[in-house]
Amino acid sequence: MATRGDFQGGIHLPYNKELAKDEPITEISMPEEIIIPLSQHIGAPCEPLVEVGDEVKAGQKIGESSEFVSAPVHASLSGTVKAIEPRPNASGDSVESIVIEVAQEQESISYEQERSIDEVSEEEIVEAAREAGIVGMGGASFPTSVKLSPPDDKPIDTVLINACECEPYLTCDHRMMLEQGEELIAGVKLLMKAVGAEKCYIGIEDNKPDAIKNLKGLADDSRIKIQSVPTQYPQGSEKHLITTVLGKEVPSGALPFEVGALVQNVATAIALYEAVAFGKPSLERVVTVTGQNIKQPANLLVKIGTPVQHIVDECGGFIENKTKVVVGGPMTGNAQSDLNVPITKGSSGIIALPEKMVKGNDDYISCMKCGACVENCPMRLYPNKISTLVEENDYDETENYYPLDCVECGICSYVCPARRPVVQQIKKAKGEIAAKKH
Amino acid sequence: MKTKLLVEDGPHLHQGLSVSDAMWDVIIALVPVTLTSLVIFGFESVMIIVSCVLGALLGEAVVRKKKGEEARFSDGSAMVTGLILALTLPPTAWWMAIPSYFMGGFVATAVFRELMGGLGNNPLNPAVASRIFLLMARMSSVYVAQPLVEINEAFAPYLYDIGSLDAFSKATPLMVMGGKVEEAMPSTLNLFLLNEGGSLGETSVLAVIIGLFYLVYKGHIKLHIPVAAVSTVFVLAALFGQNPIHHVLSGGLIFGAAFMATDWVTSPVTDKGRIIFGIGIGALVALFRILFFVQELWVGVGGVAFAILIMNLLVPTIDRMTARTAYGKNE
Numbered sequence: 001m002a003t004r005g006d007f008q009g010g011i012h013l014p015y016n017k018e019l020a021k022d023e024p025i026t027e028i029s030m031p032e033e034i035i036i037p038l039s040q041h042i043g044a045p046c047e048p049l050v051e052v053g054d055e056v057k058a059g060q061k062i063g064e065s066s067e068f069v070s071a072p073v074h075a076s077l078s079g080t081v082k083a084i085e086p087r088p089n090a091s092g093d094s095v096e097s098i099v100i101e102v103a104q105e106q107e108s109i110s111y112e113q114e115r116s117i118d119e120v121s122e123e124e125i126v127e128a129a130r131e132a133g134i135v136g137m138g139g140a141s142f143p144t145s146v147k148l149s150p151p152d153d154k155p156i157d158t159v160l161i162n163a164c165e166c167e168p169y170l171t172c173d174h175r176m177m178l179e180q181g182e183e184l185i186a187g188v189k190l191l192m193k194a195v196g197a198e199k200c201y202i203g204i205e206d207n208k209p210d211a212i213k214n215l216k217g218l219a220d221d222s223r224i225k226i227q228s229v230p231t232q233y234p235q236g237s238e239k240h241l242i243t244t245v246l247g248k249e250v251p252s253g254a255l256p257f258e259v260g261a262l263v264q265n266v267a268t269a270i271a272l273y274e275a276v277a278f279g280k281p282s283l284e285r286v287v288t289v290t291g292q293n294i295k296q297p298a299n300l301l302v303k304i305g306t307p308v309q310h311i312v313d314e315c316g317g318f319i320e321n322k323t324k325v326v327v328g329g330p331m332t333g334n335a336q337s338d339l340n341v342p343i344t345k346g347s348s349g350i351i352a353l354p355e356k357m358v359k360g361n362d363d364y365i366s367c368m369k370c371g372a373c374v375e376n377c378p379m380r381l382y383p384n385k386i387s388t389l390v391e392e393n394d395y396d397e398t399e400n401y402y403p404l405d406c407v408e409c410g411i412c413s414y415v416c417p418a419r420r421p422v423v424q425q426i427k428k429a430k431g432e433i434a435a436k437k438h
Numbered sequence: 439m440k441t442k443l444l445v446e447d448g449p450h451l452h453q454g455l456s457v458s459d460a461m462w463d464v465i466i467a468l469v470p471v472t473l474t475s476l477v478i479f480g481f482e483s484v485m486i487i488v489s490c491v492l493g494a495l496l497g498e499a500v501v502r503k504k505k506g507e508e509a510r511f512s513d514g515s516a517m518v519t520g521l522i523l524a525l526t527l528p529p530t531a532w533w534m535a536i537p538s539y540f541m542g543g544f545v546a547t548a549v550f551r552e553l554m555g556g557l558g559n560n561p562l563n564p565a566v567a568s569r570i571f572l573l574m575a576r577m578s579s580v581y582v583a584q585p586l587v588e589i590n591e592a593f594a595p596y597l598y599d600i601g602s603l604d605a606f607s608k609a610t611p612l613m614v615m616g617g618k619v620e621e622a623m624p625s626t627l628n629l630f631l632l633n634e635g636g637s638l639g640e641t642s643v644l645a646v647i648i649g650l651f652y653l654v655y656k657g658h659i660k661l662h663i664p665v666a667a668v669s670t671v672f673v674l675a676a677l678f679g680q681n682p683i684h685h686v687l688s689g690g691l692i693f694g695a696a697f698m699a700t701d702w703v704t705s706p707v708t709d710k711g712r713i714i715f716g717i718g719i720g721a722l723v724a725l726f727r728i729l730f731f732v733q734e735l736w737v738g739v740g741g742v743a744f745a746i747l748i749m750n751l752l753v754p755t756i757d758r759m760t761a762r763t764a765y766g767k768n769e
Contacts, residue, residue, distance in 0.1 A: 330451050
């Protein structure tokens with residue numbers, strides 16, 4: 001059974017956070033066009049609310065769905081709708097997107113304090129989250145309004161703020177905790193109010209002592225605790241943070257509300273505060289641009305829909321022209337074959353890695369049964385077994401080893417001396433099992 | 439300057455270690471004990487090592503070619519197998535034994551690795567299995583093949599008679615301990631530092647331990663198996679009223695526990711499993727040495743190899759027995 005303070009498995013990684021951690025959050029120039037995918041979240045895609053040729057204003061809702069599990073999308077800059085067509089996104093899929101030619105003249109939107117956060121009701125908070133299109137900004141992109149509406153028989157007593165930022169290289173949450181601490185604490189109070197939680201832990205990995213200190217100074221509510229947690233990947237996995245802080249395991253197949261917890265990421269809590277207080281939709285986010293192959297690492301406030309290429313140019317481009325460009329974290333993100341993909345609500349980083357860091361592991365060998373993946377799997381699975389069975393196309397048998405419980409942290413592939421693409425094989429097993437059940 | 443995007447699946451970081459790095463590190467770890475065997479046995483040692491390694495390399499290449507796969511010398515695995523096999527063998531000056539050493543290396547990789555599933559899928563440790571193969575061949579040469587030797591003296595030696603294999607030129611500590619020879623037991627310090635009775639890999643316990651700690655330091659193996667195996671022998675020897683230090687320091691126990699029982703492919707995948715596996719090896723070694731030796735059932739050679747081989751076969755069972763509960767499956 002799990003004990004408070006740790007989870008089994010997990011590893012220490014070369015973090016490389018010093019590349020960008022001291023770079024304050026700055027804004028960048030406007031791109032010429034922005035690409036707003038109609039699906040940037042888990043759930044139903046949006047229907048466009050505009051047509052080609054329409055003028056749109058920054059902050060205007062341009063896509064929406066009537067489904068419960070969904071989140072609307074907004075124009076992040078003013079301009080003209082140039083196309084509504086499938087465009088590649090950073091996950092490697094082609095997604096129906098609204099392409100906007102950005103107008104040269106942008107009206108400055110001024111967000112004034114519209115309402116005091118002390119006076120809003122639970123319903124108003126959930127409604128604001130929905131209207132603003134807020135989704136989990138740590139990468140999973142689950143609609144926040146849905147998370148804030150747990151079943152009535154599952155009361156939530158604890159809000160956990162996932163401030164681990166356990167992925168190497170990324171520093172955006174770290175910077176926000178240093179620069180937007182007040183907004184974060186305000187967002188935390190809104191989250192607690194929305195679900196009726198009595199306490200909140202802000203879980204921060206102990207490699208960010210300055211963030212811990214800053215938030216301890218700002219937390220003016222005795223119900224909010226700043227909880228230092230061990231630096232151990234994947235501490236920022238929702239389930240593992242719950243285990244570390246609360247000493248409970250989320251049952252297989254269940255969501256955190258099953259153990260009375262709501263987990264939200266730093267950026268999401270800040271976005272919720274801005275949505276409730278100013279009616280500001282989710283139209284920008286902080287992105288860490290880093291890696292050994294980027295000229296000027298930075299933490300940038302970027303409009304949703306900005307092409308990766310534009311951001312790379314703003315950072316001085318690449319050092320070597322042969323490069324791997326990962327959107328997201330280096331463990332769970334995707335390498336890009338086209339830099340014209342947009343930053344979406346869940347894109348936390350752009351990481352440029354030099355050629356010498358390319359693994360080149362297409363030539364993998366048989367499993368050596370060394371047990372490294374077994375020892376380090378934070379879900380206590382047998383990745384070795386799933387990997388071998390997928391190779392044999394025996395998907396039925398893989399189910400005995402619970403591939404559906406895999407959180408896809410990538411540790412199995414990271415440690416494998418045979419360089420087997422273990423996590424990719426587990427993802428494949430998940431896909432095959434899902435296909436069979438339909 | 440045009441950007442060239444390099445694309446591959448995540449995760450985009452790797453700890454850097456590969457199987458071939460591990461194999462080469464095993465070879466480095468075997469250097470100290472190989473050197474002590476060279477110091478003590480000189481040319482005999484060279485001859486045995488070269489024959490076994492060449493046999494192992496050829497065995498791998500031949501079967502892989504038959505299977506339509508490329509030879510894989512560079513990953514070091516065949517060399518590791520050949521070298522480990524060599525280090526389990528006793529020294530000999532008889533040139534007629536060379537074919538049998540070569541054959542031992544060949545059989546190890548050809549039969550016990552490549553034909554039994556290939557690297558990663560072989561159920562038995564190839565060096566251990568081949569060591570036992572040579573032992574059996576030796577026994578058959580004594581009891582079965584003698585008439586054949588007489589029939590065809592020119593041909594038979596290559597097939598059956600493996601000469602002085604296992605006929606130790608000097609009494610081994612185990613023989614002394616078992617009362618098979620009238621000689622004084624070497625001092626504990628001798629057993630630990632440098633000792634000329636026994637196989638190539640038994641010449642220095644210290645050299646073996648240096649190699650073991652190198653592999654542990656490099657993160658390739660953990661101490662669970664060797665510690666469990668050796669302490670089990672220690673405890674059982676003491677329980678049966680024998681000198682536990684002598685038992686631990688003599689024979690191939692430390693060498694086998696450090697380099698043969700820790701083989702990734704043929705040992706369990708969890709620490710719990712590894713401890714059970716190690717205890718099993720230790721218990722079997724003690725059984726062979728204490729019970730069988732006294733009752734003249736066994737010549738006292740190959741006990742460690744047999745113990746490891748038997749436990750190799752039990753690895754799938756141990757892995758099943760020690761299966762852990764996945765996260766969130768407790769309730």
